[in-house]
Amino acid sequence: MSDTRQGTMSDTRDGTMSDTRDGTMSDTPKIRLRGVRKSFGSKVVLDGVDLDIRAGHSMVILGGSGSGKSVTLKCVLGLIPPDSGLIEIDGRDVASLSRMEREAVNDRIGMLFQNGALFDSLPVWENVCFKLLAQGRLSRSKARDKAAEVLAQVGLAPSVGDLSPSELSGGMQKRVGLARAIAAEPDIIFFDEPTTGLDPIMGAVIDGLIVDVVKRLGATAVSITHDMASARRIGDDAAMIHKGQIIWRGGAHSLGETGNAMVDQFARGEREGPIQMELRR
Amino acid sequence: MAPAILNRILDPVAAIGRAVIGLLRGTGAIALFAAEAISHLVRPPFYGRLFLKAFIEIAWFSLPVVALTALFTGMVLALQSYTGFARFNAEGAVANVVVLSITRELGPVLAGLMVAGRIGAAFAAEIGTMRVTDQIDALSTLSTNPMKYLVAPRLLAGTLALPLLVIVADTLGVMGGWLIGTQQLGFGSGAYLKATFDFLQLWDVLSGLIKAAVFGFIITLMGCWSGYHSGGGAQGVGRATTSAVVASSILILAVDYVLTALLFSR
Numbered sequence: 001m002s003d004t005r006q007g008t009m010s011d012t013r014d015g016t017m018s019d020t021r022d023g024t025m026s027d028t029p030k031i032r033l034r035g036v037r038k039s040f041g042s043k044v045v046l047d048g049v050d051l052d053i054r055a056g057h058s059m060v061i062l063g064g065s066g067s068g069k070s071v072t073l074k075c076v077l078g079l080i081p082p083d084s085g086l087i088e089i090d091g092r093d094v095a096s097l098s099r100m101e102r103e104a105v106n107d108r109i110g111m112l113f114q115n116g117a118l119f120d121s122l123p124v125w126e127n128v129c130f131k132l133l134a135q136g137r138l139s140r141s142k143a144r145d146k147a148a149e150v151l152a153q154v155g156l157a158p159s160v161g162d163l164s165p166s167e168l169s170g171g172m173q174k175r176v177g178l179a180r181a182i183a184a185e186p187d188i189i190f191f192d193e194p195t196t197g198l199d200p201i202m203g204a205v206i207d208g209l210i211v212d213v214v215k216r217l218g219a220t221a222v223s224i225t226h227d228m229a230s231a232r233r234i235g236d237d238a239a240m241i242h243k244g245q246i247i248w249r250g251g252a253h254s255l256g257e258t259g260n261a262m263v264d265q266f267a268r269g270e271r272e273g274p275i276q277m278e279l280r281r
Numbered sequence: 282m283a284p285a286i287l288n289r290i291l292d293p294v295a296a297i298g299r300a301v302i303g304l305l306r307g308t309g310a311i312a313l314f315a316a317e318a319i320s321h322l323v324r325p326p327f328y329g330r331l332f333l334k335a336f337i338e339i340a341w342f343s344l345p346v347v348a349l350t351a352l353f354t355g356m357v358l359a360l361q362s363y364t365g366f367a368r369f370n371a372e373g374a375v376a377n378v379v380v381l382s383i384t385r386e387l388g389p390v391l392a393g394l395m396v397a398g399r400i401g402a403a404f405a406a407e408i409g410t411m412r413v414t415d416q417i418d419a420l421s422t423l424s425t426n427p428m429k430y431l432v433a434p435r436l437l438a439g440t441l442a443l444p445l446l447v448i449v450a451d452t453l454g455v456m457g458g459w460l461i462g463t464q465q466l467g468f469g470s471g472a473y474l475k476a477t478f479d480f481l482q483l484w485d486v487l488s489g490l491i492k493a494a495v496f497g498f499i500i501t502l503m504g505c506w507s508g509y510h511s512g513g514g515a516q517g518v519g520r521a522t523t524s525a526v527v528a529s530s531i532l533i534l535a536v537d538y539v540l541t542a543l544l545f546s547r
Binding site for chain 2: 074077078079103106107109110111113114115117118119120121130131134135136180
């Protein structure tokens, strides 16, 4: 396993250096993880995650349930402190930042949660403009107009703004969650299993919206998913995490034909292969 | 073999040790949680709207249950103390006993227990649900400190609302005693009220209000703490709700003793 990791690290480094092809991007990856470890009690969830995410690109992190995808994301967001390892955003070690600086970094990050995580005590429009209102960047009356504008970008009518989140269908909740994530125009957006729990058509619609907003904002996107169709649609790059380590990195288009037995098994959803599900009898 | 026997002998000691360490760790964690929440009360931004919402929830919507509890307690007190004092011809002390018991002890403690059931449970369930549905994490990603947004306004509201409720409880408790005293026990209305207020001192009422403020803080703190650290799923939220009510009820009774000892030690 350590061989695989070393291989991944050098691949990553090479890949990063050659990313300056269009001359507009710096050598520094937008997000850089090195040796990130996290355990909960005796359970090791992240076992030295190394990953570079290029600015302006869309990275998809694949992995089965319990492989450490969500924890990786939460570590980058600062919601969970890693036990050890380095996390850099724009070349700055986030562990060394003061609380204010960390808040400033988080200010530029948007996040779409798996189940939407909409505030059910607030109407949709307040959910969408929550950050802008909290920071006093908009008055309540202007926030209503802004919410209608952002809701339109995710294909929802302005009247949805007056509804409560509990009145929305799963697909609409995802769209409102997306609207909330992009309302403050962040330059990094995280998507936690954006299509989970949706029918395939709604999944494709959400993916389309994600691609559109990421392109329009010029943002760096990081999605975690185990939905292959979604991964191919929204990702430029892809990485696979297994047992707390990145075991592969490559183009999202090549998923299913990567030559890596584990990734290909996962991408094709095959029962037999190097990845054995731990089932208790 | 010897170590096995030794282990068996030491097992209870180890268990006690673990429990003590767990208790100390928990107490320390709650104290830090409270200190952080208080620190947010003096640093902007302030969420006045959320404070007002929590204040109305606690003060206004707890009014019926607190009022009824106090009224019936005053009535029962008058009846019981009359029966007791009649045995040595001291029926005249009924009004005094009612007002002192209500203002010093029963008003704050019973209002506290009632509010612990209503508000402690409601806050733990609401914040616990927010925890398990990632809404608390979502707050963090939206540049909003969850402690400042969820906990600080509720703590302040609880601390300020409970004394107001206790003023109502004191009034209705005394009214309950007066009702029974005049309607059933044969006291004159004026004489009962005179006996009530002749011996009542401002400190009797104030000490009850101080207790109420502390109980309000404890109830909201335990409700927020339990919800904030709620485990996963519906079961986790259920456990958080139960522990909020149980912990705040026990703490109210324990702290009541400590406060009584402190406030009336002179």
